[in-house]
Amino acid sequence: MKVISSTNDGFVISEKDLELRGSGEFFGTKQHGIPEFKIANLFEDIGILKLVQGLAIQIIQKDPLLEKRENELLKKLVNDKFKDRIEI
Amino acid sequence: MIDLKKDIKYIKGVGPNRATLLNKLGIYTLKDLITYFPREYEDRGNSKNISEIEDGQEALICAYPVGRMNEIKIRGNLTLCKLVVRDETATCQITWYNQPYLKNVFKQNIRYKFYGKVSKKYGKIEMQSPVYEEEQSNKNTGKIIPIYPLTYNLSQNVIRKIIENGLNEVSGKLEETLPKYILDEYKLYDYNTAIKEIHFPNSFANFNLAKKRLVFEELFSMQLALLSLKNKYEVKKTGIEFSKDVKMSEIIDTLPFKLTKAQLRVLEEIDKDMEDSKPMNRLLQGDVGSGKTVVALIAAYKAVKSGYQATIMAPTAILASQHLETFNDILKDSGIRCELLISGISKKKKENILSRLENGEIDILIGTHAILEENVKFNKLGLVVTDEQHRFGVRQRSAIALKGKNPDVLVMTATPIPRTLALILYGDLDISIIDELPPNRKKIETYAVTKGMEQRVNNFISKNIEEGRQCYVVCPLVEENDEIDAKSVMEIYENYKNNVFSNYRVEYLHGKMKSKEKEEIMENFKNGNIDILVSTTVIEVGVNVPNSNIMVIENAERFGLAQLHQLRGRVGRRRISIILYFEISW
Numbered sequence: 001m002k003v004i005s006s007t008n009d010g011f012v013i014s015e016k017d018l019e020l021r022g023s024g025e026f027f028g029t030k031q032h033g034i035p036e037f038k039i040a041n042l043f044e045d046i047g048i049l050k051l052v053q054g055l056a057i058q059i060i061q062k063d064p065l066l067e068k069r070e071n072e073l074l075k076k077l078v079n080d081k082f083k084d085r086i087e088i
Numbered sequence: 089m090i091d092l093k094k095d096i097k098y099i100k101g102v103g104p105n106r107a108t109l110l111n112k113l114g115i116y117t118l119k120d121l122i123t124y125f126p127r128e129y130e131d132r133g134n135s136k137n138i139s140e141i142e143d144g145q146e147a148l149i150c151a152y153p154v155g156r157m158n159e160i161k162i163r164g165n166l167t168l169c170k171l172v173v174r175d176e177t178a179t180c181q182i183t184w185y186n187q188p189y190l191k192n193v194f195k196q197n198i199r200y201k202f203y204g205k206v207s208k209k210y211g212k213i214e215m216q217s218p219v220y221e222e223e224q225s226n227k228n229t230g231k232i233i234p235i236y237p238l239t240y241n242l243s244q245n246v247i248r249k250i251i252e253n254g255l256n257e258v259s260g261k262l263e264e265t266l267p268k269y270i271l272d273e274y275k276l277y278d279y280n281t282a283i284k285e286i287h288f289p290n291s292f293a294n295f296n297l298a299k300k301r302l303v304f305e306e307l308f309s310m311q312l313a314l315l316s317l318k319n320k321y322e323v324k325k326t327g328i329e330f331s332k333d334v335k336m337s338e339i340i341d342t343l344p345f346k347l348t349k350a351q352l353r354v355l356e357e358i359d360k361d362m363e364d365s366k367p368m369n370r371l372l373q374g375d376v377g378s379g380k381t382v383v384a385l386i387a388a389y390k391a392v393k394s395g396y397q398a399t400i401m402a403p404t405a406i407l408a409s410q411h412l413e414t415f416n417d418i419l420k421d422s423g424i425r426c427e428l429l430i431s432g433i434s435k436k437k438k439e440n441i442l443s444r445l446e447n448g449e450i451d452i453l454i455g456t457h458a459i460l461e462e463n464v465k466f467n468k469l470g471l472v473v474t475d476e477q478h479r480f481g482v483r484q485r486s487a488i489a490l491k492g493k494n495p496d497v498l499v500m501t502a503t504p505i506p507r508t509l510a511l512i513l514y515g516d517l518d519i520s521i522i523d524e525l526p527p528n529r530k531k532i533e534t535y536a537v538t539k540g541m542e543q544r545v546n547n548f549i550s551k552n553i554e555e556g557r558q559c560y561v562v563c564p565l566v567e568e569n570d571e572i573d574a575k576s577v578m579e580i581y582e583n584y585k586n587n588v589f590s591n592y593r594v595e596y597l598h599g600k601m602k603s604k605e606k607e608e609i610m611e612n613f614k615n616g617n618i619d620i621l622v623s624t625t626v627i628e629v630g631v632n633v634p635n636s637n638i639m640v641i642e643n644a645e646r647f648g649l650a651q652l653h654q655l656r657g658r659v660g661r662r663r664i665s666i667i668l669y670f671e672i673s674w
Binding site (some may be wrong): 037038039041045048049055056057060064066070072076081 | 123266307312483
C-alpha cells in the first residue's frame with residue numbers, strides 16, 4: 001500500500017506489481033490480453049525468456065516461415081498453440 | 089497414435105459427473121488433462137521422528153497405533169475419531185472429523201505412515217486429518233506428491249488418480265514438440281519424460297528439469313509466434329507514405345494546451361512511421377491521463393490532410409462518444425468531418441453514415457466494434473487507431489486493417505508494463521511510451537485507511553456530494569459469497585441506499601448486467617444523475633466523469649497494484665483535486 005499511495009507513475013507501479021505478484025496473476029488478469037501461461041512465470045523465468053528470445057530471433061531470421069525440415073515441429077507447435085489468434 | 093483430443097469422460101476413472109467438474113477447471117480433453125500442471129508439491133518422501141516435528145509443519149511420520157480408535161460424538165452431526173500413535177521417540181494424537189468408517193481400519197501390530205499438519209501445544213503433539221497408508225504402501229506417501237490448483241469438488245486424491253490414468257494412456261507415446269537439435273543444444277528433457285516428471289517427479293532435481301523443458305517450450309512458442317507476426321506485417325507489405333508536406337505542427341499550434349515533451353517525442357516517432365512506406369505497427373503506451381487521445385488525433389489529422397480516412401476504435405460506446413466530443417472540439421476549424429458509429433444508433437442514421445463513409449464524405453470515423461462489421465466500407469482508409477486493444481487481439485486488428493490497403497496501425501494501451509518485458513512481449517509492434525503527465529495535473533491523493541475510519545470516510549463523501557460532486561465505490565465481488573471474505577456490490581449498495589446514504593441517489597453496476605443497462609447507468613453517472621455509483625471493476629478505463637472526485641475501494645488488498653492504479657485513474661481527470669480511499673482489513 002506504501003507503493004500505491006506514494007507514486008502516480010504507472011510504470012513504477014507495474015514493475016513493483018510484477019515483482020510482488022509474479023507474472024501469473026499480473027498477466028492472468030485479462031488487462032494485458034497476453035495468453036495465460038500454464039507453467040511459465042515471466043518474473044521467475046526471465047532467464048529462460050531471454051534465452052528463447054535470442055534463439056527465436058536466430059531461427060526466424062534464417063527461416064522466416066519455418067519451412068525448413070528441421071523446423072517442421074516448430075511450425076506445428078506455433079500453429080497448434082496460436083492458430084486461433086494468428087496465422088503464419 | 090494416441091488421440092489427445094479424446095473427451096475427458098472416456099478416461100478411466102472419470103465418467104459424466106466428474107467430467108462436468110473437470111470441465112469447470114477447463115479440462116475437456118486428454119491433452120488438457122495431462123497439461124493441467126500441479127500448483128505445488130509435498131515431499132512425503134522422508135519420514136520424521138515424532139519428537140523432531142515442529143509446530144505448524146506438514147510432516148510424514150511412521151508409527152504404530154496405541155489402543156483403539158476413540159469415537160466421540162459432538163452435537164448431532166459431528167463425529168471426532170481420535171487415535172494415538174507412537175514411534176520410537178514420542179506419541180502423537182491424530183484426529184479425523186466425520187469419518188466413522190475409519191473406526192476399524194487401523195490394527196495395532198501394523199506400522200502406518202501418516203502425512204498431515206502438526207500442531208504442538210504445551211508439549212502435546214497432534215495431527216489433524218492426515219492421509220495415511222500402511223508402511224509398505226506407496227500410493228499417497230513415500231514420494232513427492234503433486235497438489236493441483238482449484239479442484240472444486242474433486243479431492244486431490246481423485247484428480248491425482250485421474251491424471252495418473254491419463255498419463256498411463258499416453259505414457260511414452262506423446263509426439264515430441266521440439267526439434268532434436270534444440271533438445272540437444274539446451275539439454276532439455278524429451279516431451280514424454282517432462283510430462284511424466286512434472287506430475288509425479290521422482291526427485292526434485294527431475295522436477296526442475298521437467299519444469300525447465302515445459303517453460304522453455306511455452307515461452308519459445310510465444311516468441312516464435314510474435315516474431316512471425318512481426319515478419320508478416322513488415323516484410324511483405326508496402327504501406328502508405330503520408331505526405332511530408334502535412335506538418336503535425338499545423339494542428340499542434342492550435343491546441344489550447346501545451347503538449348508534454350513525451351507526447352512530442354512520440355509524435356515524432358509516429359510522424360516518421362507515417363511518412364515511411366512501411367506500414368506502421370506501433371504500440372502507444374501511456375498512463376491514464378497522459379494524453380494518448382490527442383496523439384491519436386494529431387496522427388489522424390495528418391492522415392486526413394494527406395488525403396486519407398482515419399478510424400478510431402474504442403472499447404465502449406461511452407469512450408467513443410467522448411473521443412468524438414474531443415475531436416469535434418479541437419478540429420472544428422479544420423474542415424475535417426468526424427462521425428460516430430456505435431451499435432445503438434438508428435438504422436436510418438447508420439445507413440447514412442455508411443454511404444457517406446464509402447463516398448469519402450467522412451474523414452474520421454470513431455466507434456466501437458461496430459466498425460468491424462462487414463458492411464462498413466471506407467473510401468480510402470489510411471490510419472487505424474485501436475484503443476485499449478487487448479494484446480493478441482490480432483485478428484481484430486487485421487480485420488479492421490483489411491478495410492484499407494495496408495493502412496498504418498496505432499494501438500493504444502493505458503496498462504503500462506515494465507519496459508524490459510514490453511520489448512520481449514510486444515515483439516511484433518514498435519513501442520512508443522508517454523512517460524510524463526501534463527504538468528497541470530494534480531497528484532492523486534491516496535489514503536489507505538481501515539474500517540475503523542468508516543464514519544470519517546462517510547462524512548467526507550457526504551460533504552463532497554453536498555458540494556455537487558460524485559463518488560465511485562469499487563468492490564471485489566458482485567454478490568455475497570460465503571467462501572470469500574470480501575465486500576460485494578449488492579451488500580454495499582443495499583447498505584448505502586437504505587441506511588448510510590439513503591438521502592442520495594445510489595446506483596450499482598457490475599459485469600453481469602446487460603450492456604445496455606450498463607451504458608445507461610454510466611450515462612446517468614456521467615450526466616450527474618447518480619451521486620454514488622457502487623460497482624465492480626467494470627468501470628471502464630478512461631471513462632471521463634470530471635465531476636467525480638472520490639473513489640472508495642473496498643478490500644483494496646484484493647486488487648493488484650497495477651489494477652488499483654488503473655482504477656484511480658478513473659476518478660476525475662481534470663479540474664478537481666482527487667482523493668482516493670482504500671478500505672483494508674489488515
